[in-house]
Amino acid sequence: MSKILEISDLKAIAKRRVPKMFFDYADSGAWTEGTYRANEEDFRKVKLRQRVLVDMTNRSLESTMIGQKVSMPVALSPTGLTGMQHADGEMLAAKAAEEFGVPFTLSTMSICSIEDVASVTTKPFWFQLYVMRDREFVKNLIDRAKAAKCSALVLTLDLQILGQRHKDLRNGLSAPPKFTPKHIWQMATRPLWCMQMLGTKRRSFGNIVGHAKNVSDLSSLSSWTAEQFDPQLSWENVEEIKKMWGGPLILKGILDVEDAKMAARTGADAIIVSNHGGRQLDGAPSSISVLPKIVDAVGHQIEVHVDGGIRSGQDVLKAVALGAQGTYIGRPFLYGLGAAGKAGVTTTLDIIRKELDITMALCGKRDIRDINRDVIAE
Ligand code: GLV
Numbered sequence: 001m002s003k004i005l006e007i008s009d010l011k012a013i014a015k016r017r018v019p020k021m022f023f024d025y026a027d028s029g030a031w032t033e034g035t036y037r038a039n040e041e042d043f044r045k046v047k048l049r050q051r052v053l054v055d056m057t058n059r060s061l062e063s064t065m066i067g068q069k070v071s072m073p074v075a076l077s078p079t080g081l082t083g084m085q086h087a088d089g090e091m092l093a094a095k096a097a098e099e100f101g102v103p104f105t106l107s108t109m110s111i112c113s114i115e116d117v118a119s120v121t122t123k124p125f126w127f128q129l130y131v132m133r134d135r136e137f138v139k140n141l142i143d144r145a146k147a148a149k150c151s152a153l154v155l156t157l158d159l160q161i162l163g164q165r166h167k168d169l170r171n172g173l174s175a176p177p178k179f180t181p182k183h184i185w186q187m188a189t190r191p192l193w194c195m196q197m198l199g200t201k202r203r204s205f206g207n208i209v210g211h212a213k214n215v216s217d218l219s220s221l222s223s224w225t226a227e228q229f230d231p232q233l234s235w236e237n238v239e240e241i242k243k244m245w246g247g248p249l250i251l252k253g254i255l256d257v258e259d260a261k262m263a264a265r266t267g268a269d270a271i272i273v274s275n276h277g278g279r280q281l282d283g284a285p286s287s288i289s290v291l292p293k294i295v296d297a298v299g300h301q302i303e304v305h306v307d308g309g310i311r312s313g314q315d316v317l318k319a320v321a322l323g324a325q326g327t328y329i330g331r332p333f334l335y336g337l338g339a340a341g342k343a344g345v346t347t348t349l350d351i352i353r354k355e356l357d358i359t360m361a362l363c364g365k366r367d368i369r370d371i372n373r374d375v376i377a378e
Contacts, residue, residue, distance in 0.1 A: 004347055006312065007312065007332045007335060007352075008311070010336045010340075010351075011027075014337075017338055019186040019193060020186045021173045021177065022081065022084040025084070026079070026335070027167075028165045029277065029278035030163030030164055030280055031166070031282040032283075034282055035281065035283060035286065036278025038309075039309025043309050043310070043315045048314070048362075049377045051363055059357055059361060059366045065270070065303070065305065066152060067248075071100060072101075072316070072352070072356060072368065073324070074326075074329055075328045076097050076105055077333075078156070078330075079107055080110070083200075084177075085337045086193070086338055087199060088111075088116075089111065092342035093333055093337055094125050095120055095121060097349070106125055106127050107128050108128055114127060124151035126150055127154065128252070129142070130156055130159065131155070131233050132228045133228060133230045151248065152247065156252045157238075158252070158255075158276050158281075159276060162221065162226070168222070235262055249269055250270045251268045252307075254273055254294065255290055268302065271294075271298070273287050273294050273324070291304070291324060305327065305328065306328070307329070310328070311332060312351075314359045317360055317363070323372075329352065336349075
């Protein structure tokens with residue numbers, strides 16, 4: 001993979017190797033996709049200060065997220081249907097992350113189960129929770145995450161109903177895929193993907209199948225969320241989940257200063273400034289544009305992380321400079337996974353590390369922990 005220099009190279013390969021419905025699932029935002037695009041565009045608007053003639057030796061990207069050591073402040077986001085980008089995708093990505101020394105976050109809506117991921121990893125991973133109406137099932141998920149020794153729970157706050165993603169509806173997305181002529185064609189044109197998929201038994205939602213009761217239609221994400229997710233989720237429920245879990249808690253999906261203040265009061269360990277990768281409220285501001293004011297409002301009380309639009313190590317540096325203690329990548333690692341499985345995820349992380357390291361040096365800094373707004377050109 002020597003000619004792969006940036007994340008968009010992996011994206012192009014993934015597009016050739018992953019059936020259209022699953023590639024599109026990753027590469028989509030809600031409605032006009034305006035917020036999805038803004039997440040990336042607004043990173044480009046942030047400019048860096050070039051500094052010269054400073055000692056650039058002995059650089060370090062090591063940091064912490066919620067007090068846990070990370071080789072660079074970049075975690076893998078919880079992404080749905082990851083095991084449809086590549087057979088056993090969550091297990092492969094978790095192993096790549098573990099070897100790299102960054103957190104992997106398993107989505108509730110994953111294909112491989114909590115137990116599958118635990119069976120191939122040796123260090124704790126993080127688990128992302130969606131709150132369903134069936135609280136017994138939620139308790140069961142939390143207990144399974146505890147049994148798997150997950151070291152953080154990432155509670156998603158911004159998806160009690162699903163934003164409409166046109167591509168998924170047009171593609172008739174489901175897991176496992178349907179066998180209509182259109183879907184068969186999409187898969188038949190991706191023979192390697194098919195062969196690898198035939199070699200695994202993990203082809204539907206592994207955390208849910210066989211665990212949740214009264215599930216009538218699991219194959220479609222939109223019908224599952226409409227039927228099962230609790231649209232009345234409240235701040236009181238956050239307290240309940242916090243107690244039920246009893247470990248490090250990260251609240252994902254904060255985009256507003258008022259909500260950030262409420263989140264800080266819960267005593268959670270961190271918030272993730274996020275618009276769900278532009279997949280929920282189209283028309284909402286980009287994550288990076290709201291990060292500074294959220295950091296100003298609550299940064300002294302709670303750790304602030306950010307996701308959405310990070311496509312390079314430069315973006316990571318900008319986010320850290322604007323006050324994020326940690327960042328998350330979703331699509332970049334999915335493209336790596338779709339392109340080349342575990343090695344592709346490692347390539348994603350390598351690309352980001354290299355860009356982050358060189359950018360930091362050219363800004364005249366040697367330690368990621370010393371990065372602050374000073375490196376931003378006004
Ligand atoms: C699920 O989290 C999604 O955004 O599709």
